[in-house]
Amino acid sequence: MTKYYLKFDTMKHIMQTPVNCSLEDALHVICRSEEIAWIQLRRNEKKLLNDINADKDGQLRFHILDDKGKRKKRIQTREEKIFVLANDCLTGDPSVHDLSLTQDMNSICSNGCRIARCMKEFFIYQKNYKGALNSMLLAKSLYQKLWDDSPYLLKQLPGIGMVTAKALHSMGVKSFGTLAEADPRRIEIVTGRKYPFGNHLKDSLHLLPPKVEMKVEDTECQRQGKLKLVVTLTRLSQTFQPTKRHYADMIVGSEEDNLILFHEKIR
Structure with missing residues (x-):
């Protein structure tokens, strides 16, 4: 919490996330965070936000849903506004061009990235595989303002x-x-x-990180169904000297048990 300058209530939201934290759950945590609580829902913004959530073109990954699981026709709260703006921004081709909403969107992404990185470290400490994976993906997406599968x-x-x-x-x-x-x-x-x-x-x-080849081999098969694996990472040859240093998180986990078995930061 202190490392990422998060407020206490935001950290409480992170700690209350479900065990099988999905990407949508992680995004909802950011929408409820205290760091962007100053963003308010204005009356003149509701029509545009309603149209974005209706998503007639099918661009958004997540939507605000009502009690029946259908897309909500009216955005009514600050958290819902933040959720819609974040989803619109991450498409890569946002529908919002209003200056005020664009400023809100930029603040959501910058603060959200910081919160998601804190969530990542929290879930790694908890050895929560799904939570860590989704938090990492969300942090990267908010930093670049693009989903990982965006066409742009x-x-x-x-x-x-x-x-x-x-x-x-x-x-x-x-x-x-x-x-x-x-x-x-x-x-x-x-x-x-x-x-x-x-x-x-x-x-x-x-400027991009170098390509890395991954090779997984089983070296020892013990009793009780346990395997010993060796993971070899090979950086493919480059004809140029990278101008920027990159790092990656290597996480080995069990999706069935939602458990992180190994984590290491690779530089």
Whole structure:
């Protein structure tokens, strides 16, 4: 709590999360947090928020539901507003363009990322596999303002906004892998940018963490159904020197028992 400068009531919400904490549960914890309690639901925002939650285009991952499990037609509380804004932002192509709501959205993501990182450490301490995994995913998503399966993942690269991301999406470039294989001149034609934008864009892939190959082998089979496994991580060769240091959390757990068996931070 102290490490991430969280308020006491926020930490209580984290500790009260269900054992099988889902991604949606973790997001609800952030929506109830004291760090963003200053965000208020204004009367003139309700229509837009209602339309976003109706989600006619099917963009949102989660929705505000009523007692019958159907999408709620009216947003009525501050927590519901925060939940809708967070979901809208994480699509990668938010419907909100109002300055006030955009500021609220930015605050939700910045504070939410900090809270989710604290949740991750709490669940790792509790050896809660599902909670730790979902908290890590949520923290990364809020930091980048994108879900992990968003069609606009390339917005993470410098120089790519919504217009460029949509143009790349239209030519089938939806991931870092397809971008690495794309023709720089074709990129410039589709995006309407001048040479050498395509080359610079492909060079920006060097900012990403290196690819890692994982190999799992069983070395010893003991009685009572216990196995001893060796996990080998191999960083694939790089022809360039990365400009930024990256780290990763390696978590080995049992999904059935919801138990973390091994955790290590890899740098």
